[in-house]
Amino acid sequence: MTLAPAEAGKSTRSVAVVRGAFQVPGFRVGTASTGMRYRNRLDLAAVVSDHPVSAAGVFTRNRFAAAPVRLCRARLERHAAGIRAVVANAGIANACTGEEGLRRAESMATLAAEALGLQPEAVLVASTGVIGPQIRLEPIREALPELARSLRPEGWEDAASAIMTTDTRPKTAHTRLSFGGSEFTVGGIAKGSGMIAPDMATLLAFVATDAPMSVEVLRHWLRAGAERSFNRITVDGDTSTNDTLIALAAATAAYPVIRDPLSPEGRCFGEALTAVLLDLARQVILDGEGATKFVALQVTGAPDAESAKKVAFTVANSPLVKTAFFGGDANWGRIVAAAGRAGVPLDPDRVSLTFGNVCVFQNGAPLDGEDLEARATEVFRGKAIDIRLDLGVGTAEETVYTCDLSYDYVKINGAYRT
Amino acid sequence: MTLAPAEAGKSTRSVAVVRGAFQVPGFRVGTASTGMRYRNRLDLAAVVSDHPVSAAGVFTRNRFAAAPVRLCRARLERHAAGIRAVVANAGIANACTGEEGLRRAESMATLAAEALGLQPEAVLVASTGVIGPQIRLEPIREALPELARSLRPEGWEDAASAIMTTDTRPKTAHTRLSFGGSEFTVGGIAKGSGMIAPDMATLLAFVATDAPMSVEVLRHWLRAGAERSFNRITVDGDTSTNDTLIALAAATAAYPVIRDPLSPEGRCFGEALTAVLLDLARQVILDGEGATKFVALQVTGAPDAESAKKVAFTVANSPLVKTAFFGGDANWGRIVAAAGRAGVPLDPDRVSLTFGNVCVFQNGAPLDGEDLEARATEVFRGKAIDIRLDLGVGTAEETVYTCDLSYDYVKINGAYRT
Structure with missing residues (x-):
């Protein structure tokens, strides 16, 4: 609703968003258990693309941005067209951990890159959980082979479970869009059940699409979509040190890359992305800490x-x-x-x-x-x-x-x- | 703490504030039961001065200021040196009541003036309680003779009870100050247990002193004192439509009227007033809705x-x-x-x-x-x-x-x- 009029689009077409299982061509998703804080559950997830993608992110405005947020911001500034994976852990947030925390976030990315056969700077990381303690790298290193083995196109639902903290339900949403005779998917997962909780309830969301577009187009619509969804929800007015929303767009051969956010194809994608983000945001509210309404x-x-x-x-x-x-x-x-x-x-x-x-x-x-x-x-x-x-x-x-x-x-x- | 340095005073002298019974020479306080909303309890109070006083007020910044607040603002603009009484009721807040609410606030002041033998414009009014309904004038009219009969120097504690809504305890505080060989009192009462509650928990506070001063001096220190006390407390961040703090300073013969807020006498009064306001504010927090800490x-x-x-x-x-x-x-x-x-x-x-x-x-x-x-x-x-x-x-x-x-x-x- 805060888009400038020229960008808002006048379409009243509603976008049908579906929850539950989905796949996004060009992406595989894996999960594993590190045992770093939780026992007997998945707590590590990765979204991996088959080829370099366009990537964009929006992050917490909190001044105490956690180490993974600082790492992502830096990498998206330099390598937004060369990202291949996002790896996230639940249990320890790696926030308020100083320079050592930043070193560990980098090591986490490097270890994941090795396990996935990628360049270190092609990997983004996200963390959620308790503030203060350092994440432990050994449990992550040990779990990474399991993560790599489990990569599969239909892994999104498991990943939605793996990133949960105080959430009571995994959150997934996807929709389809078509232009130029081709069909594409926009799908994603989210967690977060207070808008914050330095302890626990950071917002994390990862979305992917096979609609091919430049970094600029993806960034444009991710910002606009976040403004109409995650920036319009509140459980308790608090914002986390770790809030992270990352979007990945794979370049496929089926259609030329969208380079103008305001082209018909760009707008079509923007509507679909916003609808998916809004649905994920609604699920976060519905799962708000103690929420009954x-x-x-x-x-x-x-x-x-x-x-x-x-x-x-x-x-x-x-x-x-x-x-x-x-x-x-x-x-x-x-x-x-x-x-x-x-x-x-x-x-x-x-x-x-x-x-x-x-x-x-x-x-x-x-x-x-x-x-x-x-x-x-x-x-x-x-x-x-x-x-x-x-x-x-x-x-x-x-x-x-x-x-x-x-x-x-x-x-x-x-x-x-x- | 937000006083300009030139006004802040560097005194580290602490002011001893006492709770419980007190009197302020030149003032009598009365109470009565209207039964307008509560049964079997006091719900109407008046602070009346023997002579015209200097008066000052600070009020809610809420855009939906209740009718009594609008009445007080107008009267303090025109008659701040001629005020004789403040009359307050608990149970119905006379907020969001439109022009009819304003007419009833004026009628309440007029009825009280008649019962107390004062000019109508010498009376200020305050209300706390449920938002929306109109106050009923008939119960007030019927209770006013009881109110007038009960006027006495030691009525402050009863008045503190009469203005309570969700409060669990009456709140009183006073201190003494001396300059020029004379001794004076600053004393007051307050109610409020959420910072708001359109239903109930408006902040009301009335303070009086026999230290003689101009309207300007009283206004100066009331604003400064409120800034360091009631404007520094929060139960839930909400502010009421009815928040009202009124100070009355009787002119006594014992000492020349203070005309400069920054004179030694002015500062001495300012410290005493601030200490009383701060103590009342602390009591409001301690009685915060559900507060345990x-x-x-x-x-x-x-x-x-x-x-x-x-x-x-x-x-x-x-x-x-x-x-x-x-x-x-x-x-x-x-x-x-x-x-x-x-x-x-x-x-x-x-x-x-x-x-x-x-x-x-x-x-x-x-x-x-x-x-x-x-x-x-x-x-x-x-x-x-x-x-x-x-x-x-x-x-x-x-x-x-x-x-x-x-x-x-x-x-x-x-x-x-x-």
């Missing part, structure tokens, strides 16, 4: 997109609003009051608020009626809550997705290390 | 005060950090990661973090040792946690006060209206 909050009638986003996130991150979601309490007062402290100039007399299709607050005042309260409560008792907050002053709008704040959120995060 | 978070070594404050509030409002407080988990990773997303340029390699007197993180890396973890956990298991986060780049510092995020916070706010 999925909330889509749309702010409309804003003077500009920035204001709409600010209001939406202020409301979505308000603990009072989120506990009301949990309690099934159609508490318009908390939503209006949170909007009022967003730091955006508002004219209270023009603000309206709708739950589902029940308008509860119009032009600055609550609407009346016993029936209204009952109908609004009905909306809040559901598993998915749609909220529209109209500021009544402009035409800009933004949608963010969030979940409720439950006892289990406190339990998961209050008791995690003890 | 009191946390003082000091950010030092910041490039400027604004950055220090931003980092401090980002950490203090992080649900992940607050659940770690609740769990007694000395989770430095969450604090560091929250600091990293505050939007302030940080050099991770210069950041240090100390719990109590246990330094756990130095120059960007966690310190080692079994014993260290145990000692840090010991600090977190206490009722009061002192945290110092040093950014290592400048000399600015800020302290904010907060509490933990517990099961009971979710319970109180998730189940309140149901």
Whole structure:
């Protein structure tokens, strides 16, 4: 929604996204168990391409970026057209680990490259898990042969399991697109169940496509897609030291390489990628720590997109609003009051608020009626809550997705290390 | 801490603040029960001065300011030297009530003025409670004679009870100051147990002094004092539509009116007022919804005060950090990661973090040792946690006060209206 108008595309075509098993021609995926922190489960995954691909990444804006993030940023600056693999481990995040952490991230990439028969700088790494401890290289080295042996086109679902931390479900999504008589796939996996958790719940997502394109086209649409998906969700307002989203586009022989992001083929890919990212983002929210509800909050009638986003996130991150979601309490007062402290100039007399299709607050005042309260409560008792907050002053709008704040959120995060 | 250096005063004299019963010469305080929302309890309070006083107020920055806030702002602009009373009710907040709400706030002031024998514009009003419904004037009218009859110098504690909503304890604080051979009192009451709660937990605070001063002096120190107290606490980051802090200074014959805020007498008063406000603010945190811990978070070594404050509030409002407080988990990773997303340029390699007197993180890396973890956990298991986060780049510092995020916070706010 924050794309510049010239880039936004006016297509209303909806893209069908499917969860579960998928393959992306040109990619194989492997998994293994290092035992570094977890017992008896997969905790190492690799996405490997048969040939060099175009690669792009978006990463945490946290100032304490973890070592793997720093490594990826550097490699994507120099080798974005020569990447062959992404290797990720779960259990230890390699964050706040100083220069030694960076050395170990590089060693992890080098060890993986050797096991996979690649150049070291063709490998990206990602980590998620506890902050502070150093990752251990020996368990990774020992698990890499198993990883290499397990590489297969249908390995994505296992990889989605291997990168989980506090997640309760693996997250996969894919879609198909076609242009010029050829068909292509965009598919990916994600993990993350708080937006952060220095302990555990970093966001990681890896997507791949066989639609051939330049690094610039991939980068363009990855940024735009992330802005409309992972940058529009919030569990608790926190962002991790390790948040990483990487996209890989294999060059296939079937079609000439897309070089213009705004060409019809470029836009077609952009829509498909955004749809896959948005579906993965929704799954992250649905699996939010302790979440019992999925909330889509749309702010409309804003003077500009920035204001709409600010209001939406202020409301979505308000603990009072989120506990009301949990309690099934159609508490318009908390939503209006949170909007009022967003730091955006508002004219209270023009603000309206709708739950589902029940308008509860119009032009600055609550609407009346016993029936209204009952109908609004009905909306809040559901598993998915749609909220529209109209500021009544402009035409800009933004949608963010969030979940409720439950006892289990406190339990998961209050008791995690003890 | 954000006072300009020229105004900050270098006195290290600590001001002794006392809780419990007090009187302020020149003021009488009354209470009554309206039954508007609560049964069998006081819910109406008035602070009345024997003569016109200097008055000043600071109010919510929420764009949806409630009707009583709008009334007070207007009256303090025109009549700040002619105020005689503040009347407050608990139960219904008169917020989001449109023009009719404003009319009722004015009627409430007028009715109170009649009962107290004052000019209508000499009365300020404040409300706290549920957002949305209109206050009912009839119950107030009926209770006002009881309120007028109960006026007495020692009524402050009852008034502190009358303005409570989800508070579990009345909050009072006072101190004494002397200059020119005379002794004066600064005393006040407060309520509020979430920083907001459109339902309930607005912050209200009323302070009075018999130290004689101009409106300008009172306004100067009220703003400065609020900045160092109520503007440095957070329970959940939310701010109410009704937050109101009003100060009244009676002119007594004992001493010439203070006209310069930076005179020795002005500074002396400023210190006393700030100490009283800070103590009231601490009580609000200690009574925070579901709070089990009191946390003082000091950010030092910041490039400027604004950055220090931003980092401090980002950490203090992080649900992940607050659940770690609740769990007694000395989770430095969450604090560091929250600091990293505050939007302030940080050099991770210069950041240090100390719990109590246990330094756990130095120059960007966690310190080692079994014993260290145990000692840090010991600090977190206490009722009061002192945290110092040093950014290592400048000399600015800020302290904010907060509490933990517990099961009971979710319970109180998730189940309140149901």
